[in-house]
Amino acid sequence: MKYLTFSYDDGVTQDIRLVELFNKYGMKCTFNINSGLLGKDGYLDINGVRVNHIKVKPEDVRYIYDGHEVAGHGLTHPCLARLTDEKIIEEVEVDRVRLSELCGYDVVGFAYPGGDYDRRVSQLIKNKTGIKYCRTVTSTHDFVPQDYLHEFNPTVYHHKEWDKLFELGDKFLSLKTDTPSVFYVWGHAYEFDIHNSWDRFEEFLKMMSKAKDIEFVTNKEALLDRR
Numbered sequence: 001m002k003y004l005t006f007s008y009d010d011g012v013t014q015d016i017r018l019v020e021l022f023n024k025y026g027m028k029c030t031f032n033i034n035s036g037l038l039g040k041d042g043y044l045d046i047n048g049v050r051v052n053h054i055k056v057k058p059e060d061v062r063y064i065y066d067g068h069e070v071a072g073h074g075l076t077h078p079c080l081a082r083l084t085d086e087k088i089i090e091e092v093e094v095d096r097v098r099l100s101e102l103c104g105y106d107v108v109g110f111a112y113p114g115g116d117y118d119r120r121v122s123q124l125i126k127n128k129t130g131i132k133y134c135r136t137v138t139s140t141h142d143f144v145p146q147d148y149l150h151e152f153n154p155t156v157y158h159h160k161e162w163d164k165l166f167e168l169g170d171k172f173l174s175l176k177t178d179t180p181s182v183f184y185v186w187g188h189a190y191e192f193d194i195h196n197s198w199d200r201f202e203e204f205l206k207m208m209s210k211a212k213d214i215e216f217v218t219n220k221e222a223l224l225d226r227r
Ligand SMILES: [Zn+2]
Pocket: 009, 010, 073, 077, 113, 114
């Protein structure tokens, strides 16, 4: 009844290290990637720190994310609320089909690029594409099940809310529940390169991995399969 799941965006090369970390602790993650940007080089300047923002190559997607879930993030990482209906469907559905081909299974998840969406966008995706759930960037700080999966709010954003991450971790470990409860953590793997917080994140995984009553699952398993 208790599920821990992770969601990491943009399909960057730091995902390779993150996958190794999840595998070490028997945990599963969903990676939201942009099929139209795969293989592109780049960097980001965040708080005065320059980090690589290099996208994984299309031919590597299947083996890098093996054992985890790949989900959509738009063909080109667009701000969807600014686009026409037609363009939204194209960005989401063409991306979904391409990713499904690369992975060899039906991709059904999605994360809003830049957290940008409105009710028109989520309804279009729900009614006109094969996407079954969409993640927003609004933290709930709770584990309560949600009904409208095309605007699914995560529990916590690790990078900006480190203290909250550990506080909620403690709370989830001691939670006794008869209803499905989901602890949903999201972020970007390149954020671990800023202030080198890889070890801090590993501490969190180690802490959660000791629980006997928590299942470690992908987003799809947490939101669609285990309800
Ligand atoms: Zn993104």
